[in-house]
Amino acid sequence: MQFLFVMDPAAEMLPDRDTSFALMRGALARGHGCLHCLPRELSHYGREVIAQCRSIVVADTAPHVTLARPTTVGLADLDAVFVRKDPPFDVAYLHLTQMLDLVQDRVLVVNTPRGLRDANEKLFAFHFSHLMPRSLVSCEPARILDFVLEVGGQAVLKPLDGAGGSGVVSLTVGDRNTRSLVDLHTREGRQHALVQEYVPAIRGGDKRVIVLDGEPLGAILRVPREDDLRANIHVGGQVFPTELDRAERALVDEVGVALREHGLWLVGLDLIGGRLIEINVTSPTGLQELGRHQHRPLEEAVIAWVEGRVQG
Numbered sequence: 094m095q096f097l098f099v100m101d102p103a104a105e106m107l108p109d110r111d112t113s114f115a116l117m118r119g120a121l122a123r124g125h126g127c128l129h130c131l132p133r134e135l136s137h138y139g140r141e142v143i144a145q146c147r148s149i150v151v152a153d154t155a156p157h158v159t160l161a162r163p164t165t166v167g168l169a170d171l172d173a174v175f176v177r178k179d180p181p182f183d184v185a186y187l188h189l190t191q192m193l194d195l196v197q198d199r200v201l202v203v204n205t206p207r208g209l210r211d212a213n214e215k216l217f218a219f220h221f222s223h224l225m226p227r228s229l230v231s232c233e234p235a236r237i238l239d240f241v242l243e244v245g246g247q248a249v250l251k252p253l254d255g256a257g258g259s260g261v262v263s264l265t266v267g268d269r270n271t272r273s274l275v276d277l278h279t280r281e282g283r284q285h286a287l288v289q290e291y292v293p294a295i296r297g298g299d300k301r302v303i304v305l306d307g308e309p310l311g312a313i314l315r316v317p318r319e320d321d322l323r324a325n326i327h328v329g330g331q332v333f334p335t336e337l338d339r340a341e342r343a344l345v346d347e348v349g350v351a352l353r354e355h356g357l358w359l360v361g362l363d364l365i366g367g368r369l370i371e372i373n374v375t376s377p378t379g380l381q382e383l384g385r386h387q388h389r390p391l392e393e394a395v396i397a398w399v400e401g402r403v404q405g
Contacts, residue, residue: 119392205356
């Protein structure tokens with residue numbers, strides 16, 4: 094089979110962390126070919142979507158990434174397309190999904206273009222607001238400040254299009270920075286932001302659950318640095334093995350139904366204290382760390398699922 098990875102530059106992948114790197118490694122291990130392109134290297138003539146791409150080989154030893162010369166392929170001639178472009182989900186990202194709409198009836202797209210459009214990684218979780226901590230989306234600074242008071246004087250403020258913990262800040266009543274941070278994130282009332290009650294359990298870590306076709310592959314525990322609010326690996330969170338308890342498994346099962354309905358095949362759910370925080374759909378990470386804790390190449394499990402889906 095031939096798989097295309099539409100993503101950021103291949104040279105930016107971290108061999109020991111990047112899930113895209115692992116997926117390529119798993120595909121190669123199972124005898125498939127991998128191609129790489131940037132979103133801007135897609136074009137279409139009528140309904141025929143083509144990519145100016147390069148064959149790619151990855152390895153755990155240097156050189157970690159080897160790219161061949163550019164070639165042009167039709168996406169309908171491939172077996173699967175992995176959309177692994179990092180956020181923000183901007184206009185260019187929107188156009189990427191609309192181009193892939195033209196060909197998704199002839200090639201498996203992971204995750205589906207419609208699913209990527211539907212599921213903003215902060216807002217989609219509100220379909221399960223009963224599973225979340227108290228949360229508000231608003232562009233009104235006064236409303237956000239009132240919310241911080243309502244939830245006990247401490248909350249977490251996030252941009253709606255961030256990733257990897259970027260822009261996540263703590264708001265505390267009485268802190269002289271709080272009003273300025275709210276003005277900054279809302280552009281003084283012109284841009285929506287997400288504010289959530291602070292969940293003290295974050296000091297013990299958050300759980301990143303890797304979900305494949307609605308079923309959990311497992312979870313890792315990400316523990317923030319002592320001097321940081323964020324547990325993201327990208328900003329220094331430490332990773333430990335963990336398991337889902339019965340309530341967390343029920344939460345994943347409930348969300349998993351909607352993930353399947355939207356064609357969100359490979360997803361990362363973030364849980365703190367058993368509450369749903371985010372649903373990561375664009376380029377979820379954590380597969381390599383989870384695989385190391387489970388002592389098995391989970392990327393091959395994902396590729397095996399793709400094989401079964403393609404073969405029908």
